[in-house]
Amino acid sequence: MTAAPPRLVPLPAQFDFAGERLVRRLAGPVMDSGDGADARVEPLTDDEYFWEPVPGRWTVGRRADGPGPRAAFLAGAGPWGRDAAPFPHPWPPPVTTLAWRLSHLSQMLALRADHTAGSRSATREGHPVDGDAAGAIAAFETGAAAWRQALLGAEEAALDTVGYCAYPYGSDGEEPFLDIVWWVNQEVLHHGAEIALLRDLYRAARHP
Template identity: 35%
Template sequence: MGTASGPSGRLGVLLDQFDRAREMAQVRLAGLGDDEYLWEPVAGCWSVRRRGAAVTPRAFGAGAWVLDQGAADIPANEYEEVARQAADGMTVDKIAEDWSVSVERVRQVLAHSGPVQPDPVHVTTLAWRLGHLHFCFAGQWEWTFGERRTDPKDLVDFSPSAAVALERFWAVLDRWRTDVAALTDEQLDTVGLSQYPYGSDPDDPFVDVLWGTVLEFIHHMAEIGLLRDLWQARFTH
């Protein structure tokens, strides 16, 4: 994969996949207005809100608008991920730091056996999903290619304007892709090339980090596409 002048091999495959997903995302997000961007399809949604009006205890952002975030915990659908971290050699203390929970909570998860009861699902707005992706890509860039000084939660100036949010988001993606495309095979295999503080990036080869980042982009863009479909359906059904 890759072009004659662009990356090939593993990097080419992942960037080709990302590029195709981005093309589809730009088509899907064309014409996004503010009402749809901030639409709350059910009560209790997480969204982008004015500072002081957030409905969650750990909402964050660099400016006057913040992204809702709930209390720190390990959700039921991540129990297997915690088990994988432990199996890969992460200490209980490190896992607790990774998830921002107590050591006792990690031990409780690792000791769990049998079926896991699903957690209540927090429905999020299109603004939240786009803001979450913006936060992830901004943080990944800062802690891989940047100065690695600023907390990712202080990097993004969230906006209630769909046009402004999209302009800033595409710019962050462009910067991230440009620097990723210049990586060598040796850098792809470097453990800790990314020091992104939320997750296992410092303990993983960068090619694994990159794979997860592309997956996150595709995953949330699919959700955004469904929200656009539901927004349109509310007027036609």
């Protein structure tokens, strides 16, 4: 196997760390507390997956029930969908549930992987949305593994190639691939932090 370009090496390592930490925060049984000690984690339940921290939130819902407040449609495929709206999006943006954020991450990873090293045909409309916590965690792991595999095929020249990733829902067609890899990392890092905060808020709401 060809060695990864030196400029790329730190980014998959950071992605792996962020993805593993997020899965452990969701599934347990332990996670790195941040101070070097393992902390016990209760696995994500369906009740917490769908918990609504504020009124007017965006979430994942049954397609038969239609979109939520300020949403125009339910994105994705299957009996469940994720609240969405065409550009320009509502402002200020709606608060989103843990289910929404995890679904967003999984879809982004799976589609970017396909548009980098796959058929380059996957769409938001065709990507399934999970209606339960276990399925959503598995979908994230699958998407993360697919994106990681796509990175393994990137050679030095690819890093500076604009449009190497043909993902049609972002700036990928205008940015060098190395910038897209960085962007995906920050998506996992910042949405992972949001998910961790929602877990803290849910626990505090149930056990004040």
